[in-house]
Amino acid sequence: MLPPPTPADEPRRLQALRSLCLLDTPAHERFDRIVRAASHLFRVPIALVSLIDEDRQWFKARQGLDAPQTPRDVSFCGHAILTSATFVVPDALKDPRFHDNPLVLGAPFVRFYAGHPLRAADGSRVGTLCLIDHEPRDFSAADLAALADLAGWAEVELNALHEREARIALAQQERFFEVSMDMLCIAAMDGTFLRLSRAWSRTLGFSDAELYSTSLVDLALEEDRAATSRHLARAREGAPVLQFEHRARCHDGSWRWLQWNAVADPEEGLLYAVARDVTQARLLDEERQRVERMKNEFISTVSHELRTPLTSIRGSLGLLCGGVAGPLDSQVAQMVGIAHKNSERLLRLINDILDLEKMESGRLDLHLAPTEVAPLLAQALQAHQGYADEYGVRLEAVVDIPGARARVDEDRFIQVLANLLSNAIKFSPQGERVTLSLTREAGALRVDVQDYGPGIPEAFQARVFQKFAQADSSDTRRRPGTGLGLSIAQGLVARMGGTLRFTTTPGAGTRFSFDLPECEPGPEAA
Structure with missing residues (x-):
């Protein structure tokens, strides 16, 4: 078997074939009519309109054949497009080019073949009208002329359909340029406008004549022209995609960001x-950035101005509660105790707000150092034992790797654990436990805080780490909190090289966890 050679004009031929926009399109009656007529006229079981692309012959119309395509390297039509005359194989089994061809030895069992090339508008031979029989046969001069005539009919239909499709595509393009809300543009590489959609006039107020007499660069405000020119230079240098913004002049003297x-x-x-x-x-x-700056400045100023006097108030109330001024009347002691607790809560809120403001502005300094993690977990549990007793919750630790070390800021690490533990405690049923664990997972240290409470409601899960987010935001909520703790914890964990995440099951509890890169053991462990 001899595969068909590649035509000398193959790139041009393929471009002409693609421009027809017929490959892999549905059947058209105009072509089906031709193959039915060819099959009847020549009394052959198979007639095809075949188009040849890089690696296959695809059948635009077929009579007597189920397969929509066959490989080009075994095709008869691949040979037929090499000449402008009709290509005839009277008996494939006696032809050295085809005697062992799989289309001859197997289905569709080609013995006789006659194919006349079909040309695109530029003369490129893009396919054939071909006849196939299961028996060898002769093909007379009259047969050659008749097949050429039918092929001429197929060519007319082929190019007429292409022209019709092209007219439809052009009309659709015109309509698209007319109705598009976006500003569509075809320009030369220097920015000269060649085609503009109607949206340009609607947006900038210039007439079509005024727009076509200017350019992309000339439309830009003077202070943006140099940058716009640089973007166009990148396109001339080969950048395939450009994305940029600039301000463009309007007819009334205003400007728009494009x-x-x-x-x-x-x-x-x-x-x-x-x-x-x-x-x-x-x-x-x-405007949003301006408001955000004002808000941050206000929060920072107010927080600093409030923290100093509030610290003094909290200290004074603490001394009174401690009996520095002598025994207090029970009613007075109760009121002082309430004031002391509320001052502590307000001071925590102010500190949280300041921490958030520092993180968002990039001014939060962490002092990272290789540190044993297990003692920090023990310290955090001890600090929260009293809080857990208030809620009737048991605290437990699971430490699989007592000597493991990570680079952390000790105070901020304790702050993260404090936020996670306090949340776990206050959302745990009385008599339940909260587990703080340290394990090694995939070469990293994993810290988990597990509670066995109601779990996080599905509607709230996407907002868990947002600022001031609380599952119960009502004024009468049962569990106190600012809604800042988890947001702060997430930011601190990220700055220590980890990612805070959670898993939750309704009615079965929630697990917050984060991984930290493990450090080498210290000298004292040797």
């Missing part, structure tokens, strides 16, 4: 782009 997404076609020297008016979004973003 966001560009452009694709360069260096071979054609064209730039296909979509420009979107993002002025409102930019203004909203700038």
Whole structure:
């Protein structure tokens, strides 16, 4: 078997084939009619309109054959497109090119073949109209002429369909340019406009004539032109995709922010782009940033101004509770105790707000050092024993690797555990336990805090780490808290090289965990 050689004009031929936009399209009656007529006229069981791409012959129309395509390297049509005349094989079994071809030895059992090439509008031979029989046969001069005539009919239909599809595509493109809300653009590489959608006039207020007499660079505000020119230079240098923003002049003297997404076609020297008016979004973003800065400045100022006097108030109330001024009347002692607890709660809120503000502004300093983790867990449990007693909750530790070390800031690590433990305790039923564990997982140290409470409601799970987020945000909620603890803990864990995450099961509890890179054992462990 001899595979068909590649035509000398193969790149051009394939481009012409692609431009027909017929490959892998549904059947058309205009082509089905031709193969039915060919099969009847020549009394053959199989007639095909075949298109040849890089590696297959695909049948646009077929009579007497179920297969929609066959490989090009075993095709008869691949040989037929090599010449402008009809290609005839009277008996494939006697032809050295085809005698062992799988299409001859197996289905569809080709013995006779006649194929006339079909040409695209530029003359490229893109396929064939072919006849196949299971028996050898002769093919007369009259037969050759008749097949050429039928092939001419197929060519007319092939190119007419292409022209019709092209007209439809052009009309659709025109309509798209007319109705698109985005600003569609085809430009030369220097920014000269070649095609603009109607949205340009609607957005900038210029007439079509005014727009086509200017360019992308000239439309930009003077202070943005140099940057815009640099983006166009990148396209000329071969950058396939451009994304940039600049301010564009409007007819009334105002300007709009335009966001560009452009694709360069260096071979054609064209730039296909979509420009979107993002002025409102930019203004909203700038306003949001301004408000955020004001909020952060206000929070920082108020927090600092409140913390100093509040610390003094808390200290004084603590001394009174401790009896520094002598025994207090029971009613007075109760009121002082309430004031002391509330001052502590308010001071914790202020400290949390300051921590968040420092993290968001990048001013939170951590002093990381290789540290044994197990003693920090014990310290955190001891500090929360009284709080757990208030809720009737048992605390337990599971430490599988007592000497393990990680690079942490001790105070901030304890702060993370405090937030996780306090949450676990207050959401645990009376008589239940909270487990703090340290294990080794995949070469990292894993810290877990497990409670056996009601679990986190599904509706709240996506907001667990958001600032001021609480599952119960009502004024009468049973469990106190600022809604900042988990957000702070997440930020601190991230700064120590870990990721805080959770798993929860309704009615069965919640586990918060994070992994930290393990350090080498200290000299004292040797």
